[in-house]
Amino acid sequence: MNPAPASLPETAPKPPLLSVNGLRKHFPLKGGLFGQTTGVVRAVDGVSFDVAEGETLGIVGESGCGKSTTARLLVDLITPDDGQILLESRRLGVDLDVRELRRHVQMVFQDSYASLNPRLTMEDAIAFGPRVNGMAAAKATALAHELLAKVGLEPRRFAGRYPHELSGGQRQRVNIARALAFSPKVVILDEAVSALDKSVEAQVLNLLADLKKELGLTYIFISHDLNVVRYISDRVMVMYLGEVAEIGPVETLYANPTHPYTRALLAAMPSMDPDRRTEEAPLTGDPPNPINPPSGCRFHPRCRNAESVCSAGSPGLFKLPSDRHLVACHAAIPGSGHSLAEMPA
Amino acid sequence: MTMPLVEMKDVTVRFDGARTVHAVNGVNLTLMPGETLSILGESGSGKSVTLKTLLRLLPENRTAIGGEVRVAGADVLSLDGRALANHRGGVVSMIFQDPMLALDPVYTIGDQIAEAVVRHEGVSRQAGLARALDMLTRVRIPSPERRMKAYPHEMSGGMRQRAMIALALACRPKLLLADEPTTALDATVQIQILLLLRELQREFGMAMIFVTHDIGVAVEVSDRIAVMYAGEFVETGTVRQIIREPRHPYTKGLLAANLHGAVKGERLDAIPGAPPALETKPTACSFAPRCPVRQEGCETARPPVASFDPGRMVRCIHAVEPALA
Ligand SMILES: Nc1ncnc2c1ncn2[C@@H]1O[C@H](COP(=O)(O)OP(=O)(O)OP(=O)(O)O)[C@@H](O)[C@H]1O
Ligand SMILES: Nc1ncnc2c1ncn2[C@@H]1O[C@H](COP(=O)(O)OP(=O)(O)O)[C@@H](O)[C@H]1O
Ligand code: SF4
Ligand code: SF4
Ligand SMILES: [Mg+2]
Ligand SMILES: [Mg+2]
Numbered sequence: 001m002n003p004a005p006a007s008l009p010e011t012a013p014k015p016p017l018l019s020v021n022g023l024r025k026h027f028p029l030k031g032g033l034f035g036q037t038t039g040v041v042r043a044v045d046g047v048s049f050d051v052a053e054g055e056t057l058g059i060v061g062e063s064g065c066g067k068s069t070t071a072r073l074l075v076d077l078i079t080p081d082d083g084q085i086l087l088e089s090r091r092l093g094v095d096l097d098v099r100e101l102r103r104h105v106q107m108v109f110q111d112s113y114a115s116l117n118p119r120l121t122m123e124d125a126i127a128f129g130p131r132v133n134g135m136a137a138a139k140a141t142a143l144a145h146e147l148l149a150k151v152g153l154e155p156r157r158f159a160g161r162y163p164h165e166l167s168g169g170q171r172q173r174v175n176i177a178r179a180l181a182f183s184p185k186v187v188i189l190d191e192a193v194s195a196l197d198k199s200v201e202a203q204v205l206n207l208l209a210d211l212k213k214e215l216g217l218t219y220i221f222i223s224h225d226l227n228v229v230r231y232i233s234d235r236v237m238v239m240y241l242g243e244v245a246e247i248g249p250v251e252t253l254y255a256n257p258t259h260p261y262t263r264a265l266l267a268a269m270p271s272m273d274p275d276r277r278t279e280e281a282p283l284t285g286d287p288p289n290p291i292n293p294p295s296g297c298r299f300h301p302r303c304r305n306a307e308s309v310c311s312a313g314s315p316g317l318f319k320l321p322s323d324r325h326l327v328a329c330h331a332a333i334p335g336s337g338h339s340l341a342e343m344p345a
Numbered sequence: 346m347t348m349p350l351v352e353m354k355d356v357t358v359r360f361d362g363a364r365t366v367h368a369v370n371g372v373n374l375t376l377m378p379g380e381t382l383s384i385l386g387e388s389g390s391g392k393s394v395t396l397k398t399l400l401r402l403l404p405e406n407r408t409a410i411g412g413e414v415r416v417a418g419a420d421v422l423s424l425d426g427r428a429l430a431n432h433r434g435g436v437v438s439m440i441f442q443d444p445m446l447a448l449d450p451v452y453t454i455g456d457q458i459a460e461a462v463v464r465h466e467g468v469s470r471q472a473g474l475a476r477a478l479d480m481l482t483r484v485r486i487p488s489p490e491r492r493m494k495a496y497p498h499e500m501s502g503g504m505r506q507r508a509m510i511a512l513a514l515a516c517r518p519k520l521l522l523a524d525e526p527t528t529a530l531d532a533t534v535q536i537q538i539l540l541l542l543r544e545l546q547r548e549f550g551m552a553m554i555f556v557t558h559d560i561g562v563a564v565e566v567s568d569r570i571a572v573m574y575a576g577e578f579v580e581t582g583t584v585r586q587i588i589r590e591p592r593h594p595y596t597k598g599l600l601a602a603n604l605h606g607a608v609k610g611e612r613l614d615a616i617p618g619a620p621p622a623l624e625t626k627p628t629a630c631s632f633a634p635r636c637p638v639r640q641e642g643c644e645t646a647r648p649p650v651a652s653f654d655p656g657r658m659v660r661c662i663h664a665v666e667p668a669l670a
Pocket of ligand 2 (some may be wrong): 367387389394405623
C-alpha cells in the first residue's frame with residue numbers, strides 16, 4: 001500500500017467546476033457509390049476528466065486524436081452518443097440546460113478570420129451575443145467597448161473596424177473579447193494562438209494570463225505546441241485515438257511521463273540545445289486515424305514496450321500514487337501481467 | 346581555396362502591383378558547399394521571397410530585383426533558356442510546406458522522379474526508374490516498389506513529404522532550398538523528416554537553406570542561422586551564437602517568445618506591436634517602433650552593421666559597443 005500522506009489537506013476538496021464522464025462520439029463514415037455508411041470514426045471514445053475552478057487544463061495529442069471533438073462536445077456544438085457533462089455538479093439535460101452551459105462555457109478557435117462576420121464592426125461583433133440574450137443595445141455597446149479595452153484594443157480606434165482591417169493577433173483579441181461578453185466560467189481555447197507569429201503569440205499568452213487572474217477564469221487549452229502547454233497549464237491531458245492516455249499535473253507529466261506515448265510526444269519536440277540535437281525519431285510513420293482502432297491498448301502497434309497483454313485488453317485509466325496522476329498503460333498497472341509492471345501489493 | 350556555392354550581394358526585391366511591397370531590403374549571404382543555414386523569421390519577413398529569388402521563381406513582370414546573386418559560379422539573375430532550366434532542379438532544388446506544389450497529381454511518384462532524372466541528366470528511362478526506386482528507398486518510404494506506382498493523393502501527409510524530398514534530391518542538387526517543409530506536420534512526423542533531411546544532406550554533401558519560424562527546427566537542421574526581419578538579416582551567426590549570445594533585440598525577443606527559459610506564472614517578455622507593412626523602403630531601423638532599447642538616432646538613420654568575423658553580423662546600434670548590448 002502507499003504510505004499515508006504526511007499531512008492531510010485542511011478542507012475537503014471542492015467538487016470540480018466541469019466534469020466529463022464516459023464521453024463518446026462516433027461519426028459515420030460515408031463511402032461507396034450511394035454514400036452508404038461504410039464504417040465509423042471513433043473520434044471520442046470514452047473520455048472522462050475533471051477541471052477544477054481556476055485551473056488550466058492543457059490537451060495535447062497528434063492530429064485527429066479527438067481534441068477538437070472533445071471541445072465541441074463540451075459546448076454542445078455536437079451531441080454526444082453517450083456520456084455525461086456536469087457543470088458545478090449539475091448534469092446537462094437533467095438540471096442544466098444547453099443555453100446555460102453555452103453561456104458558461106465559451107470557445108475560441110484557431111481561425112480568427114472565419115469566426116468573425118466580415119460585415120460586422122468589432123463593437124457589433126462583441127455586442128451581438130449579449131444582445132441576442134436580451135441586453136439593451138446601449139448597454140451591450142458599452143460592454144463591447146469595455147471588453148475591447150480589456151483585451152488591449154483601444155475602443156476609440158478599433159470599435160468601428162471590420163475584420164479585414166485587423167491583424168491576426170488583433171482579430172484573436174476580438175474573439176477572446178467576444179467569448180468574455182457572456183461572463184463565462186470556462187473558456188476553451190482550441191489552437192487559439194497557433195496561427196499567430198511567435199512575438200504576437202507571446203502578447204496573447206500574457207493577455208490570457210491577465211484575464212484569468214482578473215476574472216477568475218478556468219481554461220481548457222488545446223495546442224500542439226508542448227512548450228506553450230507547459231508554460232500555461234496546471235494539468236495536462238494526453239489523448240490518443242479518441243482516448244485519454246495520461247493525465248496529470250504539468251510538472252509531473254513533463255518530468256515523469258509514464259505512458260510511452262507521452263514520452264514519445266515529448267521526445268519529438270525539437271531540441272533547443274545545439275549540443276544535444278535529437279538523434280532518433282521516437283515514433284515512425286504517420287498518426288493513425290480512429291477508424292477501426294487497434295484492439296487492446298490502441299497505441300500497441302507503435303509502442304516499443306508492447307507485449308501480448310497489450311493487444312489482448314484495454315488498460316483503462318489507472319490512478320498512480322502521486323497526486324492526480326492517471327495513466328492508461330499495462331506497464332504501469334500492478335498485476336496487469338506486463339513484464340514491466342509491479343506485482344500487485 | 347574553395348569557392349562559395351552561394352553569394353548574394355545587397356539583394357533587394359520589390360513587388361510593383363496594386364500595392365508596392367519592399368519584400369527584401371539588402372540581403373548579403375555567403376554559403377559554402379555542404380553548409381546548412383536556417384533563415385529564421387516571422388510571416389511576411391521575406392524568407393520565401395529570398396528562396397524564390399535564388400531559383401528565379403518570382404513573377405518577372407511585376408518584380409524588381411536588385412543586387413547580385415551567384416550560385417555555383419552562375420549569375421542567377423541573367424540566366425535564361427536551357428541554363429535556367431538546368432539551374433532549377435539540376436543545381437538548385439526546392440521543397441515546400443505543401444507537397445502538392447511540387448508533385449503532379451496525374452503522374453505516379455515513380456514516373457515523376459524518373460522523368461526529372463531523364464530530363465536533367467539525359468539518361469535512359471530505365472536508368473531514371475532505377476534512380477526513382479533508389480530515392481524512394483533512401484527517404485524510407487515503406488514498400489518502395491509498390492509506392493513507385495502510387496499517385497500523390499494515395500499517400501499520407503508524411504509520406505507525400507518524403508516523396509517530394511525524393512523528387513527534389515533525385516538529380517543530386519548542390520543546393521536544397523527548404524521552405525517550411527515541416528510546418529504543417531505533427532511534431533512526431535516533423536522530427537522524422539528533419540532527421541531524414543539532416544542525414545541526406547550529409548550523405549549527398551549538399552548545401553541547404555532551410556526557412557522556418559521555429560527556432561527548435563533551426564537548431565535541429567542547421568549549422569548557422571540568419572534572423573530575418575522586415576526583409577533584412579538583422580543577425581547572423583552559428584546556431585550556438587544565436588541561441589547562447591543573441592545580440593540583436595529582435596533575436597532576444599524571439600527567443601523569449603519561443604519560451605526559451607520561460608518561467609511558469611511569470612509574464613513573458615513579449616515584443617509589443619507587429620512587423621511593418623513594407624510599403625516604403627526602410628530609411629531607419631525597421632525594428633525601432635517595437636524595440637525596448639531604442640535610442641535617439643534609431644528612427645532617423647539606418648543602423649550600422651557590426652561584423653565580428655565572417656558569418657557573424659548584427660545590424661544594431663548597440664552591437665558596436667558590446668557592453669551596452
Ligand atoms: N463531423 C465529422 N464527421 C466525420 N468525422 C469527423 C468529424 N469531425 C471530426 N471527425 C474525425 O474525428 C477525428 C477526431 O477529430 P478532431 O477534429 O477532434 O481531431 P483533433 O485532435 O482536434 O485534431 P487536430 O490536431 O488536427 O485539430 C478525426 O479522425 C476527424 O477526421
Ligand atoms: N508575388 C508577390 N507579389 C506581391 N507581394 C508579394 C509576393 N510574394 C510575397 N509578397 C510579399 O512580400 C513580403 C514577404 O513575403 P514572404 O517572403 O512570402 O514572407 P515569409 O517570410 O513569410 O516567407 C510579404 O509582405 C508578402 O506579402
Ligand atoms: S499498454 Fe502496452 S502497448 Fe500500450 S502503452 Fe502500455 S506498454 Fe505500450
Ligand atoms: S538599432 Fe536601435 S531600434 Fe534598432 S534594434 Fe538596435 S537599438 Fe533597437
Ligand atoms: Mg483540432
Ligand atoms: Mg513563407
